Amino acid sequence: MTSPQKNKRPSVLRELAKSKSGLVGVGLLILIAGLAIYSIMGLPSSLPLSWNNGDAWVLNPINVPPVWFAELQSNYAPTLNINLNSAWKLQAYSAGTYDIYVYSSSVNFTWNSNIYPQNVAFKASFEGQAASASITWMKPQGGSIVVSITQPNSNQIYEAQNSYFIAGAQAYVTNQTGKYFATLTKPQVISTLFGRNGPNILNSTVSEGKYSVLVQIVSNVPLKSLSGLLVVIGNAYGYMGTDYQGKPVDLGLLAGLPNALEVGFLVAIVSVVVGIIFGGLSGYLGARKDGVMQWVTLVVLALPALPFLVVMSYTVRLNLIIEVLLIAALTWPFYAIISRTVALSIKSQTFVEADKAMGIPSYRVFFSHFMPRLVPVTVAYTVLGIPGGILLAETLAFLGIAPANIITWGRILNDAFTNQAAVLGFWWWVVFPGLMIVLSAVPFVLIGFALERVIAPRVAAK
Amino acid sequence: MGFGKFVITKSVSYFLVLIATVSILYLLTYKIIQNVIVASATEQGDEFRQALLKTNTHLTPAQVDQLVHSYEQNYLSQFALNQPAPVKFAVQMYRLLTFNFGSSYEIVWNGSHNVNTIIAGYLPNTILLFTTATLILIALGTIIGLLAAKSAGSIWDKIVPMIAVVHSSLPSWWLGFLLIAALGYGLNVLPAYGMTSVPPPKNWFFYDINVAQHMILPMLAFLIVGIGGFAYVVRSLVISTMGEDFVLTARARGIPESRVLFRHVFRTASPAITTQAILAVTASFAGALTTEIVFNWPGVGLLTYIAIFSNDLPVILGITFVLTIILLVGLYIGELVYGLLDPRIRVGND
Numbered sequence: 001m002t003s004p005q006k007n008k009r010p011s012v013l014r015e016l017a018k019s020k021s022g023l024v025g026v027g028l029l030i031l032i033a034g035l036a037i038y039s040i041m042g043l044p045s046s047l048p049l050s051w052n053n054g055d056a057w058v059l060n061p062i063n064v065p066p067v068w069f070a071e072l073q074s075n076y077a078p079t080l081n082i083n084l085n086s087a088w089k090l091q092a093y094s095a096g097t098y099d100i101y102v103y104s105s106s107v108n109f110t111w112n113s114n115i116y117p118q119n120v121a122f123k124a125s126f127e128g129q130a131a132s133a134s135i136t137w138m139k140p141q142g143g144s145i146v147v148s149i150t151q152p153n154s155n156q157i158y159e160a161q162n163s164y165f166i167a168g169a170q171a172y173v174t175n176q177t178g179k180y181f182a183t184l185t186k187p188q189v190i191s192t193l194f195g196r197n198g199p200n201i202l203n204s205t206v207s208e209g210k211y212s213v214l215v216q217i218v219s220n221v222p223l224k225s226l227s228g229l230l231v232v233i234g235n236a237y238g239y240m241g242t243d244y245q246g247k248p249v250d251l252g253l254l255a256g257l258p259n260a261l262e263v264g265f266l267v268a269i270v271s272v273v274v275g276i277i278f279g280g281l282s283g284y285l286g287a288r289k290d291g292v293m294q295w296v297t298l299v300v301l302a303l304p305a306l307p308f309l310v311v312m313s314y315t316v317r318l319n320l321i322i323e324v325l326l327i328a329a330l331t332w333p334f335y336a337i338i339s340r341t342v343a344l345s346i347k348s349q350t351f352v353e354a355d356k357a358m359g360i361p362s363y364r365v366f367f368s369h370f371m372p373r374l375v376p377v378t379v380a381y382t383v384l385g386i387p388g389g390i391l392l393a394e395t396l397a398f399l400g401i402a403p404a405n406i407i408t409w410g411r412i413l414n415d416a417f418t419n420q421a422a423v424l425g426f427w428w429w430v431v432f433p434g435l436m437i438v439l440s441a442v443p444f445v446l447i448g449f450a451l452e453r454v455i456a457p458r459v460a461a462k
Numbered sequence: 463m464g465f466g467k468f469v470i471t472k473s474v475s476y477f478l479v480l481i482a483t484v485s486i487l488y489l490l491t492y493k494i495i496q497n498v499i500v501a502s503a504t505e506q507g508d509e510f511r512q513a514l515l516k517t518n519t520h521l522t523p524a525q526v527d528q529l530v531h532s533y534e535q536n537y538l539s540q541f542a543l544n545q546p547a548p549v550k551f552a553v554q555m556y557r558l559l560t561f562n563f564g565s566s567y568e569i570v571w572n573g574s575h576n577v578n579t580i581i582a583g584y585l586p587n588t589i590l591l592f593t594t595a596t597l598i599l600i601a602l603g604t605i606i607g608l609l610a611a612k613s614a615g616s617i618w619d620k621i622v623p624m625i626a627v628v629h630s631s632l633p634s635w636w637l638g639f640l641l642i643a644a645l646g647y648g649l650n651v652l653p654a655y656g657m658t659s660v661p662p663p664k665n666w667f668f669y670d671i672n673v674a675q676h677m678i679l680p681m682l683a684f685l686i687v688g689i690g691g692f693a694y695v696v697r698s699l700v701i702s703t704m705g706e707d708f709v710l711t712a713r714a715r716g717i718p719e720s721r722v723l724f725r726h727v728f729r730t731a732s733p734a735i736t737t738q739a740i741l742a743v744t745a746s747f748a749g750a751l752t753t754e755i756v757f758n759w760p761g762v763g764l765l766t767y768i769a770i771f772s773n774d775l776p777v778i779l780g781i782t783f784v785l786t787i788i789l790l791v792g793l794y795i796g797e798l799v800y801g802l803l804d805p806r807i808r809v810g811n812d
Contacts, residue, residue, distance in 0.1 A: 021623070295475060302483040302793060304785040306751050310770060311487075311782045314494055387631050395633060395752055400770055413636065417756065422643040423654075430643065434636035441631035449623060 015454045016447070025446030032440055036261055039254045047255050048405045051247065058157060059121050060246030061233045063426050070236030077113040077234035084124075084215055084228035103226055104216040111140075111232075114206050116190050119233040121159045124152060124217060127224040133217045135168075135230075140209025143197050145172045152217070160193070161186040169193070176201045241428035243412070244419045249429055253436045255407040260390050260440055263324055267389030270328035272382045275335025280374050282336065283343025284366055294340070297333040305330050306395070313401045320403050327392055335381055339374060346373050376455040384448030387441030394437050409433040468801045476794040483786055484558055488551075491779060495554065498776050499541045502564045507534040559787075563780035568772045569765070577780035581762065585784075587657060588754065588761030589747060590673075595681040596746035599688050600739045606689070607696025611704065612723055622697050625690030634687035635752035641679050642756070652679050655758045680757040684750055695738050696731075703731045733803035737796045744792020747785065 016022045050056035061079055070076035084105040093100040122135060133152040137145040147168035149158060158164060166184050169192040174180050177199045184192070188202050196204040215228060240250035282293035312326050346352065346369060355365050396402060397410025398417075412433045416422070421429040488495065510533045514526055521529070538544065542553035557563075563577035571583040606625075609618035646654025653659065653676045663669045703709065704727055712722045747762075754763030762781055769777040 021627075295479065298475075298479050298793070299482045299486065302479060302786060302790045303487070304782065304789050307766060307778070307782040307785050308487070310766060311491055311494075311778055314775060314778070315491060384630070391631070391633055395635070398633075398635065398752055399755075399767065413639070417639070422639045423647055425643075425647075427643055430636075430639045434633065434639065437633055437636065438631050442627065445627045445630045449627065 016450055019450040019453065021446045022450030025443040025450065028439065028443035029447065032257065032261070032443060035254065036257045039257050043251070043255055047251070048407050051252065051255065051407050054245040057242075057246035057248075059123065059229070059231045059233070060242050060248065061118055061235060061237055062242060062244055062246045063421075063424075063429070064235050064237050064242050065426075065428055066239055066241045067236045068239070069241070069428070070234075075115050076236055077115050077117045078232075079117075079234040079237045080109055080232040082107050082109055082213070082230040082232070084230060085226075088226060088228075098220050101219045101222055102216055103219070103223060104214060105228060106212065106214045107230065108210055108212050109232070110210050111194065111206070112208055113234070114208065115235075116187070116194050116206055117232045117234045118190075119160050119186065120165075120190065120193060121157050121231045121233060122147075122215070122229070123155065123157045123231075124215075124226070124228040125155045126217070126226040127154070128219060128221050130154075130217050130219045130223060133215065136214040136216075137168075137193055138212040138214070139193075139197065140207050140211060141197055143172070143176075145169060145193060159186075160189040165189050173201060240432045241426070243415060243421075243426075243429050249412070249432055252407055252412050253409065253432060256409045256412070256433075256436070257440065259320065259406045260394065260409065260437075261386075262320065263327075263393040264386040264388075264390035264440070264444070266321075266324040267327045267331065267393070268382045268385030270324060271332040272335050272378055272385050274328070275332035276339040276374050276378045276381075278332065279336030279339030279341075280343045280370055281366075283340035284347060284370055286347070290340075293336075297336050300330065301333045303330060305392070306399075309392075309396055310399065310401060313396075318401065318403045320406065323393065323396070323403060324389075327389060331385070331388065331392075335385070338381065339377065342374060342377055343370055346370055380448060380451040380455050383444050383451055386444040386448075390437065390441050409436055465801060469798060472794065472797050472801070476790065476797070480559075480787070480790050481555075483790065484555065484783065487783065487786060488555060488558060491782075494775055495779065496543065498564060498779065499538065499543055501567070502776065503534045503537045505565065505567075506537050507531075558783055561784065561787075563783065564776050566769075566777045567774045569768060569774050569777050577776050580765070580777060581780055581784055584760060584762050584765040585747070587759065588763065591677055591680055591754070591759055591761060592684065592746040592750060593743060594677070595684045595688075596742050598681070599685055599692055600742060602685070603689050603692030604696050604735065604739075606693040608700060608723070608728065610693065610697045611700035611727075619697075622690070622693050626694040627690070629687055629690030629694070632687050633752070634683050634750050635756045637687055638680065638683040638753050638756035641683055646679060654679055657760055676759075680753055680759055683753055683757075688750075692738070692742060696735055699731045699734050699738075700727055703727045706730070733800050736803055737800045740792060740796035740799060744789055744796070747788045747792075 016026075059081075064070075064079075067078060070078075084107060087105040087107060089104050091102045091104070093102070124130075124133060130152050131150075133149040135147040135149075137147070139145075145168050147158075147164050149164045152158070166189055169184050169189040170181055172192055173184065173188075176197055181188075191202050191204065194206050195201045196207045198204065213230060215230070217223065217226070217228075237246075238248045238250050240248070240253065242248055243252075278293065278297070282290050282297075285293075308330065309326055316322055316326075352365060352369055355369065356362075393402070394408060394410035394413075397408035398414045399410075400414060402408045402411060413430065416426070416429045416433070419426075419429075421427075507530045511526060511530045514521065514529060540553075541557065542550045545553070561578055563581075565575040566577050566580055569575075569580055571580040574580070606618060606622060610616070610622040611619075613619065642654040645652050653672075655676075657676050658669065658672050659676075663672050708730075709722060709726055712726050713719075717726075751763035751766055753759075754761045755767045758764065762785070766778065766781055768774070769781070
């Protein structure tokens with residue numbers, strides 16, 4: 001009864017499906033929704049905590065490009081994370097008064113790069129006291145370097161510059177060159193591990209081929225929950241490289257997606273609902289009440305968004321909900337203005353006049369004529385409001401204002417900015433986080449514009 | 463309603479908006495404002511003590527403490543800190559409305575800690591960069607919007623939605639990063655940081671050229687992201703005017719299309735476009751805060767960033783209040799200009 005012409009028109013969704021950009025938007029939306037679900041399900045919940053703790057990432061190479069990019073260059077050494085856990089073997093001996101437990105794991109890896117890795121690191125974690133650990137490093141052309149660590153600590157990281165590695169390398173270098181070196185630098189230790197055997201081992205080319213590593217941990221007591229990791233730190237990492245602390249950029253981007261979307265959605269919903277109802281009422285009521293309500297809108301509009309939010313971050317402890325409410329408190333007037341215009345155009349239509357003439361109560365007129373026509377507008381502008389919320393929240397995060405313990409792309413970009421990533425050529429650290437912001441905003445913009453094109457004529461129809 | 467009455471009504475309304483907006487800001491930041499006043503009283507007291515000890519060596523420590531204490535109390539009483547709430551509100555609001563923000567904690571401009579002086583030192587740089595950029599944006603945006611509205615389905619008509627998508631989904635500061643990396647350092651064709659080279663050229667002519675060169679990249683970032691929004695608004699305004707009956711009439715009378723567009727359509731849409739332009743210029747004073755930071759442009763945005771990281775609350779408060787007042791003045795002027803341009807209001811036929 002309200003509008004018979006409505007039934008003649010194809011549904012909003014069908015019209016949306018005709019819009020090419022709308023379809024692209026829907027496709028992108030499905031993609032980022034999938035990524036967000038993967039992020040929520042697949043990433044450990046402790047990630048935000050360890051993200052800002054640089055120690056958690058020391059085994060990663062710092063400021064290195066993505067692997068696929070490095071593959072395009074000739075000078076490329078991958079980062080190998082060699083897990084020792086699958087191969088632990090236990091041999092127990094009894095030596096009269098005490099027992100000896102030997103845990104050993106043997107792994108192989110292939111080094112096909114013609115440049116040296118940046119570093120090599122070993123880490124074991126276990127419960128109990130270990131007497132010693134040894135790493136026997138067998139090279140492709142034969143020969144093996146033995147690194148013996150006395151009383152290794154659980155979770156401690158032993159790298160090439162560590163004295164145990166130096167001692168092992170010294171013995172091997174003396175064996176190869178016939179000379180004794182009082183000390184070796186980190187690059188020299190790595191040359192020893194990866195170089196070609198012979199008198200020039202410290203200045204040789206890389207020895208490519210299959211390496212075998214035998215790790216043995218010796219203890220007098222059984223070691224519980226033993227795990228070990230051997231890392232060859234190259235000059236490339238993951239799909240999107242790493243930052244100044246070795247944090248993988250791809251992981252950060254994935255982890256930042258759900259909260260970016262959450263802020264965007266909530267900001268849009270809160271501000272659009274408040275704005276549409278306020279503006280709709282303002283236009284519907286008209287006269288003096290309209291004047292007062294427009295004045296209120298203006299009072300809020302006069303607040304400069306970014307400085308206001310910065311100041312507010314000093315007065316409240318930000319969490320996601322408070323951030324959303326603060327942003328929404330600034331953005332609802334824009335929707336109020338639009339909604340008021342729509343309400344005014346509805347008000348001038350004849351069926352409203354007719355209802356009034358028939359003496360139908362005004363609240364019923366509002367709900368039967370105004371709200372049904374305002375709701376489609378609401379949907380379109382909610383969709384258009386999401387990217388605005390995402391952009392503002394990431395901009396705030398770039399300024400250092402974000403709830404604690406969530407990972408934001410703005411913060412990653414701020415780190416890139418303070419570490420001069422753009423200048424130093426660490427483009428992956430700058431390009432991908434920004435692209436992620438764009439990627440998460442674009443689907444909503446495309447769908448929103450398409451919806452607007454479909455809905456605006458329906459509302460404005462005379 | 464005549465134009466005079468319109469001006470008076472709007473002036474009263476906007477003055478009330480000013481009071482209301484600043485009151486809201488004041489109430490929301492009440493606690494930190496009080497902290498800032500106490501902190502700056504202590505700082506002023508310390509300075510006073512230093513001066514006192516230098517000049518009056520005969521004073522005993524107790525006397526000095528006494529004098530400093532009364533000096534601090536005097537300072538606090540200027541802000542009505544110990545007065546009842548309504549008096550305090552009135553006094554502090556008056557100081558805020560008259561741009562009296564006290565002294566900064568750390569940030570200095572030409573040796574001065576006065577927040578006013580500091581903001582006045584940075585604001586012109588923002589205006590130079592972003593107001594220039596905004597004027598270019600208005601000109602280009604109007605042209606593109608008009609061209610798009612003129613012929614539906616033309617290349618311009620297709621470009622506008624595209625650049626509008628860019629406008630709504632691309633952070634200008636991130637684009638700034640890319641421009642710095644690509645043009646500033648990759649190709650090394652344009653200076654990427656700051657306002658002048660270091661050291662700046664001595665000769666005023668070369669100095670100006672140098673500043674202009676430094677303006678190019680930030681302006682580019684601002685324009686690429688911003689232009690879509692303005693062009694989209696212009697296009698919508700012009701298209702909605704084109705649907706009006708008088709345009710049909712004009713066409714029916716056989717008036718050339720370009721004449722219809724400029725004399726009838728554009729003229730009718732111009733008050734709304736002008737209002738949008740004034741709003742854009744006003745917003746430009748707040749700068750694209752983050753764009754300034756990325757390009758290290760010494761404007762209000764960079765000042766905000768520095769203040770955030772050195773916890774300089776008086777400066778942050780000062781910037782917020784100054785920008786609020788500027789924004790309001792802009793809205794007010796926009797409204798008046800709209801009234802001036804719209805013949806229905808100007809002639810007084812509501």
